[in-house]
Amino acid sequence: MNLADFKVGVDNVIFSVDSQEHRLLVLLVKREENPFINQWSLPGTLVRKGESLEASAQRILAEKIRVNNLYLEQLYTFGGPHRDPRESPDSFGVRYLSVSYFALVRFEEAQLLSNNNHKTTWHIVQEVPQLGFDHNEILAYGYQRLRNKLEYSPIAFEILPELFTLNDLYQVYSTILGENFADYSNFRSRLLKLGFLIDTEKKVSRGAGRPASLYRFDAEAFAPFKDKPFVFV
Amino acid sequence: MNLADFKVGVDNVIFSVDSQEHRLLVLLVKREENPFINQWSLPGTLVRKGESLEASAQRILAEKIRVNNLYLEQLYTFGGPHRDPRESPDSFGVRYLSVSYFALVRFEEAQLLSNNNHKTTWHIVQEVPQLGFDHNEILAYGYQRLRNKLEYSPIAFEILPELFTLNDLYQVYSTILGENFADYSNFRSRLLKLGFLIDTEKKVSRGAGRPASLYRFDAEAFAPFKDKPFVFV
Numbered sequence: 001m002n003l004a005d006f007k008v009g010v011d012n013v014i015f016s017v018d019s020q021e022h023r024l025l026v027l028l029v030k031r032e033e034n035p036f037i038n039q040w041s042l043p044g045t046l047v048r049k050g051e052s053l054e055a056s057a058q059r060i061l062a063e064k065i066r067v068n069n070l071y072l073e074q075l076y077t078f079g080g081p082h083r084d085p086r087e088s089p090d091s092f093g094v095r096y097l098s099v100s101y102f103a104l105v106r107f108e109e110a111q112l113l114s115n116n117n118h119k120t121t122w123h124i125v126q127e128v129p130q131l132g133f134d135h136n137e138i139l140a141y142g143y144q145r146l147r148n149k150l151e152y153s154p155i156a157f158e159i160l161p162e163l164f165t166l167n168d169l170y171q172v173y174s175t176i177l178g179e180n181f182a183d184y185s186n187f188r189s190r191l192l193k194l195g196f197l198i199d200t201e202k203k204v205s206r207g208a209g210r211p212a213s214l215y216r217f218d219a220e221a222f223a224p225f226k227d228k229p230f231v232f233v
Numbered sequence: 234m235n236l237a238d239f240k241v242g243v244d245n246v247i248f249s250v251d252s253q254e255h256r257l258l259v260l261l262v263k264r265e266e267n268p269f270i271n272q273w274s275l276p277g278t279l280v281r282k283g284e285s286l287e288a289s290a291q292r293i294l295a296e297k298i299r300v301n302n303l304y305l306e307q308l309y310t311f312g313g314p315h316r317d318p319r320e321s322p323d324s325f326g327v328r329y330l331s332v333s334y335f336a337l338v339r340f341e342e343a344q345l346l347s348n349n350n351h352k353t354t355w356h357i358v359q360e361v362p363q364l365g366f367d368h369n370e371i372l373a374y375g376y377q378r379l380r381n382k383l384e385y386s387p388i389a390f391e392i393l394p395e396l397f398t399l400n401d402l403y404q405v406y407s408t409i410l411g412e413n414f415a416d417y418s419n420f421r422s423r424l425l426k427l428g429f430l431i432d433t434e435k436k437v438s439r440g441a442g443r444p445a446s447l448y449r450f451d452a453e454a455f456a457p458f459k460d461k462p463f464v465f466v
Contacts, residue, residue: 004282006239008312008330049237052313053330077310077332079241080285097241097286097330099310152385 006079009098010057011044011135013075013142014065016107016122017159019171025107025122026139028131029064032119035085036132042139043120044098057101064120066111071158075100076141083134098133102142106159150176152225154196157217163200165212166191196221239312242331243290244277244368246308246375247298249340249355250392252404258340258355259372261364262297265352268318269365275372276353277331290334297353299344304391308333309374316367331366335375339392383409385458387429390450396433398445399424429454 014027028040045060047053057072077099081087084096112120123129125143130136149155156172166188174181182190191197196218203211247260261273278293280286290305310332314320317329345353356362358376363369382388389405399421407414415423424430429451436444 002281003240003279004284006241006280006330007236008239008241046236047239047312048235050314051237053310074309076307077286079280079332081283095241097239099312 004081004095005093006095006097008047008053009044009096010047010053010060011042011098011100011133011138012057012061012072013042013100013102013139014061015102015104015125015142015146016110017104017172017175018107018122019168019175022171022175024125024175026125026128026142027065027112028121028123028128030119031132039132040123040129041132042100042135046096053099054101057099064113065105066113067105067109070103070105072101072103075102075145076138078134078138098138100138100142102145104146104155104159147177154217154219154222160217163202163214163216165204165206165214166197167212169215194225196225237314238327239330240327241280241286242277242329243280243286243293244275244331244333244366244371245290245294245305246275246333246335246372247294248335248337248358248375248379249343250337250405250408251340251355252401252408255404255408257358257408259358259361259375260298260345261354261356261361263352264365272365273356273362274365275333275368286332287334290332297346298338299346300338300342303336303338305334305336308335308371308378311367311371331371333371333375335378337379337388337392380410387450387452387455393450396435396447396449398437398447399430400445402448427458429458 012027016025016027017023018025027043029043031037031039031041043060043064045056047056051059053074054072058070061070061072077097079095079097081095083098087093087095112122125139128136128139131139146155150173156169160168160172167184169191170184170187173187197215198218198221200214200216202214204214205211245260249258249260250256251258260276262276264270264272264274276293276297278289280289284292286307287305291303294303294305310330312328312330314328316331320326320328345355358372361369361372364372379388383406389402393401393405400417402424403417403420406420430448431451431454433447433449435447437447438444
């Protein structure tokens with residue numbers, strides 16, 4: 001039989017935004033076994049008998065991080081030969097396929113379960129070192145997905161508190177998309193025009209300036225936009 | 234070892250638009266072996282030793298259909314236990330994972346290679362029967378992806394001739410999205426405003442009405458929109 005035999009891995013690209021420090025972070029773990037021992041990698045595992053892909057991804061994350069309502073979205077499947085050094089050199093032994101998952105979690109709420117010496121930590125996305133396997137490629141794919149989703153989905157509101165200022169929202173966007181993605185006043189007026197940000201009439205004072213209005217996200221008013229970019233139809 | 238062992242399949246959701254008959258079609262094959270013998274299914278195969286996922290998907294399609302520049306996009310990976318009857322009943326034997334791929338091909342140009350009695354044919358998407366495996370679910374997922382892509386990517390232009398009328402374009406959209414997605418005059422004015430349809434100053438006469446203008450798609454003018462829905466930033 002010339003069919004390939006596979007083990008299937010799941011690898012998770014978990015992003016978070018540290019708004020205070022204006023940094024986009026990704027969760028990495030230090031590998032404790034070969035291959036790539038002592039190198040950083042995405043938190044992943046191999047799928048067990050009777051286990052679904054999603055359950056496998058949730059299982060490994062439950063060992064690394066505690067966070068409310070972790071919603072994982074499937075990212076991409078990397079399955080070419082030669083992507084894992086555990087394959088025999090002629091690549092005619094068992095192959096390792098990776099189904100990757102993606103999430104954006106609230107930084108303040110995410111609790112790292114690093115029982116031993118910072119083996120699980122947040123890293124600044126732009127400063128990630130060489131990772132084990134093809135995980136730099138998987139991370140780059142996840143980063144692109146995150147940027148795209150920010151532009152047409154309400155993903156940013158999942159990591160903001162229920163009431164937020166427009167500047168809080170701008171901080172999330174500019175941290176992920178970079179400083180030059182839009183200036184604040186354009187961002188503000190475009191968003192308000194779309195009608196899914198509700199002014200709660202409450203104000204908050206921070207620092208010296210005028211008190212800022214607190215908004216909430218109205219999921220119902222967003223519904224017509226949901227997963228429907230409608231750029232040109 | 235309690236890791237699951239997998240065979241990996243690839244399944245292709247190949248769509249086409251028959252503009253003459255105003256029908257959205259999907260390519261199906263009649264299975265010639267168990268499981269699901271004599272039932273329709275998506276054209277798929279199992280990945281061979283040393284073969285990449287994409288190469289495997291292209292290999293099976295090359296046996297079924299001849300078409301220029303078949304660009305396959307990865308759709309989703311279905312890998313839960315119990316999705317394939319070849320698994321042993323306790324699901325602790327070999328599992329079957331499916332990586333699905335997606336394409337939209339030009340109907341007039343696609344040549345079916347059905348060597349034996351219509352075992353490979355186009356089916357109207359809305360009238361697809363019960364398929365083998367979980368292929369109805371995979372098809373539904375692909376159909377949703379197609380509808381989404383139509384709204385923010387230039388995929389429609391891949392199946393139109395180089396020069397086309399705005400009505401030709403509208404036929405593609407309304408065949409895929411349904412009659413009620415937009416009326417023709419709104420569709421026309423929104424698209425022309427975006428600036429990536431170039432009036433070639435050529436005309437074509439069809440039937441009784443006035444000659445219609447022929448347009449071409451300007452990929453460069455579309456570039457700022459590419460994969461950037463920019464709905465609200």
